[in-house]
Amino acid sequence: AQTVTQSQPEMSVQEAETVTLSCTYDTSESDYYLFWYKQPPSRQMILVIRQEAYKQQNATENRFSVNFQKAAKSFSLKISDSQLGDAAMYFCAYRSENTGTASKLTFGTGTRLQVTL
């Protein structure tokens, strides 16, 4: 079974600064997807960014980018120019490409990000 580990329960960043959230995962599969989701106090799950494992190029979405190291099974999220609205719980997630798993997501334990003035 796949596991997703987020070793930072809490992180803090000053507004306008850059912060990196860590995520590692364990899998024996070669084809999969990785995601970062944001869960603000409203509890709504919001997709931040996704990465296909077969792509070497790191995904970017505006201020959000990832550092995907497939061999190291590492998938960190970098948030640049942090804003107060970025404060939330961030979950790293794994999705197998194995059709037998119905593409279900396995989530990490989450990192709570605080953004200070």
Place this chain on the structure above:
Amino acid sequence: GAVVSQHPSRVICKSGTSVKIECRSLDFQATTMFWYRQFPKQSLMLMATSNEGSKATYEQGVEKDKFLINHASLTLSTLTVTSAHPEDSSFYICSARGGYNSPLHFGNGTRLTVT
């Protein structure tokens, strides 16, 4: 964008009663829906996967007779917590997708409190 509506957002029930939570895809046909449970300050734990017109697949450790899932149409899945107990109090979140490689869309969640 695609919207998944989950209802109710909050529910309080007495121990021993049953509660039904609905998850609707408003502008797409959801062939697969997932039900998650989230305890305070913890991650989302998958409870079950439901495909339209077939029986749900439950994760290990989840009681299928306690958490009844029905996915009777391409836009609606329901989770019924039967004979609820205080330990069932939690935040329940559904998610839905269209085709296999379609994006996953989440509902806003339901906070269940069993007294």
